[in-house]
Structures are given as C-alpha cells and as structure tokens.
Amino acid sequence: MVSNHRKCSCSVFDIFLGVLTGLIWFLLAALEVITDAFALIGLVGGFADFVAIFIGVVGFLAIVLFGFCLFRKIWHCCFGRRRGGGGGGDC
Numbered sequence: 001m002v003s004n005h006r007k008c009s010c011s012v013f014d015i016f017l018g019v020l021t022g023l024i025w026f027l028l029a030a031l032e033v034i035t036d037a038f039a040l041i042g043l044v045g046g047f048a049d050f051v052a053i054f055i056g057v058v059g060f061l062a063i064v065l066f067g068f069c070l071f072r073k074i075w076h077c078c079f080g081r082r083r084g085g086g087g088g089g090d091c
Contacts, residue, residue: 012077015070022062029056 028034029052038048 012070012073015066015073018066019063019070022059022066025055025059026063027059029053029059 032052034052034055035048038044038051
C-alpha cells in the first residue's frame with residue numbers, strides 16, 4: 001500500500017550544514033576573497049563585482065532560510081504538540 005504521508009528526512013545536522021555553508025559563502029563575498037580570486041586570474045571590474053554580490057546574496061538567503069528551518073524544526077521537536085496530547089517529540 002502506498003502512503004501519501006511523507007516525513008521530512010532532513011535532520012537538524014543537515015539543516016545546520018546549510019546554515020554553515022551559507023555563512024561561508026557570505027563571508028567569502030563580504031571579505032572580498034572572491035573578488036581577489038578573480039583579480040588573480042585577471043578578471044576585474046564589473047563582472048567580478050557582480051559575481052561577488054550575487055554569491056553574497058545567495059549566501060545571505062541560505063543563512064536566513066536554513067536558519068528559519070532550523071529554528072522551526074528545533075521548536076517543533078522541543079515545544080510542539082503531538083496529536084496524542086504529549087509535548088515534545090523525538091528529533
């Protein structure tokens with residue numbers, strides 16, 4: 001029998017790795033490491049700045065979205081109510 005109810009297979013550690021990856025990309029862009037890397041290979045100017053800003057925005061969005069998912073998952077595991085009436089759950 002096929003069940004339509006799917007359970008999320010993401011663990012708290014997986015979501016934390018998403019936050020950490022976003023933080024690394026954001027810091028690489030904010031500290032101008034990406035722009036310096038493009039300068040080493042001879043690509044300077046508008047293209048390098050655009051790529052650095054794009055990577056910074058993507059990193060920031062990853063931090064916000066994965067951070068929100070991490071907060072929701074931890075909140076649901078620690079304080080969420082189950083159908084049986086008991087508080088908390090197994091994470």
